Structures are given as C-alpha cells and as structure tokens.
Amino acid sequence: MQETHDIVNPATEELVATVPAATPEDVDAAVRRAAGAQHRWAALAPGDRARQLRRFADAVDAHLEELAQLEVREAGHPVGNARWEAGNVRDLLEYAAGGVERLTGAQIPVPGGLDVTFHEPLGVVAVIAPWNFPMPIAAWGLAPALAAGNAVVLKPAETTPLTALRLAALALEAGLPEGLFQVLPGAGPVAGDALVRHPGVAKVVFTGSTAVGRSIMATCAEQVKRVTLELGGKSPNIVFADADIERAAAAAPDSFLDNTGQDCCARSRVLVQRSVHDRFLELLEPAVKSFTVGDPTDPATRMGPLISATHRERVRSYVPESAPALIRGEVPSGKGYWYPATVLEAAPGDRVAVEEVFGPVAVVIPFEDEAEAVRLANATDYGLSGSVWTRDVSRALRVSRAVAAGNLSVNSHSSVRYWTPFGGFKRSGLGRELGPGALAAFTETKNVFVAIDPLEESK
Numbered sequence: 244m245q246e247t248h249d250i251v252n253p254a255t256e257e258l259v260a261t262v263p264a265a266t267p268e269d270v271d272a273a274v275r276r277a278a279g280a281q282h283r284w285a286a287l288a289p290g291d292r293a294r295q296l297r298r299f300a301d302a303v304d305a306h307l308e309e310l311a312q313l314e315v316r317e318a319g320h321p322v323g324n325a326r327w328e329a330g331n332v333r334d335l336l337e338y339a340a341g342g343v344e345r346l347t348g349a350q351i352p353v354p355g356g357l358d359v360t361f362h363e364p365l366g367v368v369a370v371i372a373p374w375n376f377p378m379p380i381a382a383w384g385l386a387p388a389l390a391a392g393n394a395v396v397l398k399p400a401e402t403t404p405l406t407a408l409r410l411a412a413l414a415l416e417a418g419l420p421e422g423l424f425q426v427l428p429g430a431g432p433v434a435g436d437a438l439v440r441h442p443g444v445a446k447v448v449f450t451g452s453t454a455v456g457r458s459i460m461a462t463c464a465e466q467v468k469r470v471t472l473e474l475g476g477k478s479p480n481i482v483f484a485d486a487d488i489e490r491a492a493a494a495a496p497d498s499f500l501d502n503t504g505q506d507c508c509a510r511s512r513v514l515v516q517r518s519v520h521d522r523f524l525e526l527l528e529p530a531v532k533s534f535t536v537g538d539p540t541d542p543a544t545r546m547g548p549l550i551s552a553t554h555r556e557r558v559r560s561y562v563p564e565s566a567p568a569l570i571r572g573e574v575p576s577g578k579g580y581w582y583p584a585t586v587l588e589a590a591p592g593d594r595v596a597v598e599e600v601f602g603p604v605a606v607v608i609p610f611e612d613e614a615e616a617v618r619l620a621n622a623t624d625y626g627l628s629g630s631v632w633t634r635d636v637s638r639a640l641r642v643s644r645a646v647a648a649g650n651l652s653v654n655s656h657s658s659v660r661y662w663t664p665f666g667g668f669k670r671s672g673l674g675r676e677l678g679p680g681a682l683a684a685f686t687e688t689k690n691v692f693v694a695i696d697p698l699e700e701s702k
C-alpha cells in the first residue's frame with residue numbers, strides 16, 4: 244500500500260489533508276516525463292516561453308487568496324505573511340519571464356574567427372524545498388529554471404506540500420506543457436534522495452538544513468551534478484551605541500519572531516554595544532510583548548505556531564519554557580504548537596548562541612567596540628545574513644564588508660528581494676539565487692569558435 248503523509252494545521256492540530264508519498268518509481272517516471280517536456284520547451288522561441296510564464300503568473304495572481312489560505316492551514320503562517328508569500332510567487336514568475344529574452348551570450352574578440360557564448364538550459368532541475376517558506380522558496384528555483392528553458396521536478400517538505408501541488412495545477416491550467424513542472428510530495432530520504440541520485444536530473448536546488456545539504460552535496464559529487472545549497476543561519480543583529488536605538492529596538496522583534504523564528508535569515512544573535520545594552524533591552528521588552536501572537540487567520544496576527552509538535556520539542560531542547568529569560572512573550576493556551584517569544588542572556592559559546600534554534604528565540608550579547616562586534620558576528624560556521632545599526636556611514640560599510648555573510652542590511656532587517664542576489668557564505672550555502680544572475684545559474688555556458696577563412700588572394 245502506498246505510504247501517505249497527514250498534513251496537519253499547526254494552529255489547531257486538525258487534519259487538513261492526506262497526501263500520497265512518492266516512491267522512487269514515481270520519481271523515475273516524473274524525471275522521464277520532465278525530460279520529454281523540456282526538449283520541446285527549450286525549443287520554443289524565447290518570447291513564447293516568456294508569454295507562457297506570464298500566463299502562469301496571471302493564474303497565480305488570480306488565486307492569491309486561495310494560495311495564501313492554504314499556506315495558513317498547512318504552515319500556520321499569519322494570513323498577512325501568507326498573502327505576501329503568494330504575491331512573491333507571482334512576482335518571481337513575472338521577473339523570470341522578463342529575463343527570458345535578455346538571457347544573451349557574449350561575442351568575444353579572438354583572432355582568426357568569431358567567438359560566441361551560448362547559455363544552454365541544463366535539462367531537468369530538481370528543487371527540494373523546506374517547510375518554513377514552502378511557496379516562495381519553491382518559486383525561487385522554479386521560476387528562473389523554467390525561464391532558462393529547463394523542466395522542474397519539485398519535492399516539497401513532508402509537512403507542507405499543498406501550496407506546491409496547487410501551483411502545479413495552476414501551471415497546467417495556465418497552459419504550461421504537461422510534465423514541465425511536476426510536484427512529488429514525499430519523504431526526504433526516499434523521494435528526495437531518489438531525485439538527487441537520478442541520472443536524468445542535471446541540477447539540484449536544495450533549501451534546508453546544513454546536515455541534509457551536506458549529504459546532498461556528497462551525493463551530487465558522485466555524478467558531478469550541479470548543486471545550489473541554501474542552508475541554515477545564525478545571523479547577527481549588531482546595534483552600535485550611535486544608532487537610533489528606538490528604531491533598532493522597535494525593529495528587532497520582527498527580525499527574530501517573523502515566521503515564528505523559522506527563518507533562515509533570523510537575526511537570532513543580538514549584539515549590543517555595552518553602553519546602550521540596558522537601554523536597548525528596556526525598549527525591546529515592550530516591542531516583543533506587543534508582537535501579536537495567535538490565530539493565523541486573523542489579519543492582526545504577526546506570529547503563529549511552530550510547524551509541528553516534533554519541531555517544538557527541538558526548540559524546547561534549547562530553551563524549555565520554564566528556563567529563566569530576559570523577556571518572554573505569551574502564547575494561546577489549548578491546541579496548537581505554540582512557543583513564546585523568548586529573549587535570553589547568553590555567552591557567545593553557549594549552545595543556544597551557536598546553533599540554529601529555528602524558533603522565536605534570540606540571545607543578547609554585549610560587546611565593547613567595533614572590532615569585538617565583528618569578531619563576535621563572525622564567530623559562527625554560518626554566514627547567511629545580518630544587520631548593522633549605526634548612524635555612521637563609514638562604520639556601516641566597514642562592518643558590512645567585514646562580516647562574512649551573503650546578505651547584510653544597514654538600519655534594516657530586509658534580506659530578500661527577488662531582484663537582488665541571495666545566498667550564504669561558509670556553511671550557510673553554496674551558490675546564489677534570485678537577482679540578475681538567477682536565470683544564468685540554470686544554464687551551462689557554451690563557447691563556440693567559428694574559424695573565418697582568410698580572403699583567397701591573401702593566401
């Protein structure tokens with residue numbers, strides 16, 4: 244009998260759907276179908292591919308509310324966030340569609356001939372998505388891969404396959420060819436692993452934990468398969484004494500509580516210059532406590548539950564709700580995988596200050612001067628994002644350049660825009676997604692030299 248996965252609403256613990264889990268045989272059939280569709284898709288005129296992607300974007304746009312509500316039910320995201328996520332999928336598809344005709348090669352001067360480069364599609368791309376932002380992260384791989392002429396087989400996370408399945412149905416309704424974009428819900432070590440190992444898959448785009456990313460990279464190495472990894476983070480939020488402390492404190496909760504802290508970019512290490520440490524905490528407390536927690540279907544809600552009971556146990560293994568904390572928020576009682584906003588004092592080497600908790604937990608660590616701030620910021624194996632709060636432009640740039648992370652923001656926590664590059668240093672990942680280079684990352688560059696015969700009379 245085929246294995247199935249129960250999809251549970253994390254806010255109510257009610258069963259939302261039961262979804263069949265793909266087997267390695269399903270994976271093989273999907274990759275073969277995708278390969279057939281990809282040849283025809285890549286042969287289309289760029290303008291035709293772009294038009295079809297725009298129709299797909301329009302179909303997503305027409306179903307934004309439905310997709311958002313699905314995300315609320317399967318992932319427990321506040322509806323305001325879920326609406327943004329659905330809109331982000333539409334925007335990504337439109338942005339990628341706009342790049343199809345602009346994916347041009349180069350002509351390079353060489354003696355004796357004409358030298359040109361082509362961006363050839365890779366073939367079948369596997370996108371393996373996590374549960375924390377199921378819709379947008381699936382689209383980060385999907386949209387540019389399709390635009391560059393590839394087919395996509397997407398494996399969503401076990402707990403959150405519903406929006407991905409709906410997106411695949413919308414793609415078909417919008418007229419995308421059968422087989423070009425398929426979704427295979429299933430277990431990571433079964434369907435995910437079969438997809439990574441399949442010789443018909445040219446590239447794997449993986450977003451998830453560093454541990455799984457590392458093993459996927461090792462598997463890809465056997466076939467020298469292309470791989471992009473978007474992995475974990477433990478990002479710093481560096482607050483200097485010369486910053487607008489009121490603004491920095493007001494903005495901080497969003498940077499580690501958004502998505503209930505289940506955010507790879509979460510600024511979960513708050514580094515505060517000692518001279519403003521107490522003042523900052525004084526301001527942080529009301530900001531954390533006013534971060535509205537509760538029913539994700541209420542538009543006023545800013546923080547929902549964690550994804551699952553298992554994940555809540557993992558968060559509790561770092562900080563039980565009974566542990567002493569500098570600041571602790573409230574959560575609803577009754578059903579749902581709730582966990583309160585928690586701010587702790589920690590030493591830089593404490594487990595909770597070093598490992599990714601992936602929950603609404605931040606540690607506050609004081610520093611003396613700029614050199615110490617940079618040293619603490621870089622004292623991690625991760626390097627995904629970070630924030631610098633200061634009024635001194637030179638300091639902002641010095642520190643941004645010195646912190647080993649892929650996405651820094653100054654006087655802001657904004658990390659993700661579909662038109663700017665995104666990705667990690669060190670163990671936070673490999674390669675970049677989004678931005679102007681997104682389509683080219685789904686191609687091979689081919690160089691062709693055409694000899695030019697010299698004029699007959701000059702021979």
Ligand code: NAD
Nearest residue numbers: 372373374399400431432435436451452455473474475507
């Ligand atoms: P995970 O690594 O457990 O799973 C991610 C995906 O990989 C899921 O679809 C899962 O089924 C699949 N998978 C698991 N084992 C596999 C295997 N052996 N072969 C192939 N696929 C396999 O991660 P998660 O718990 O779903 O997500 C949380 C993690 O993702 C966090 O560490 C977070 O920081 C990271 N993340 C990173 C980014 C980024 O852009 N850098 C974005 C979001 C989440």
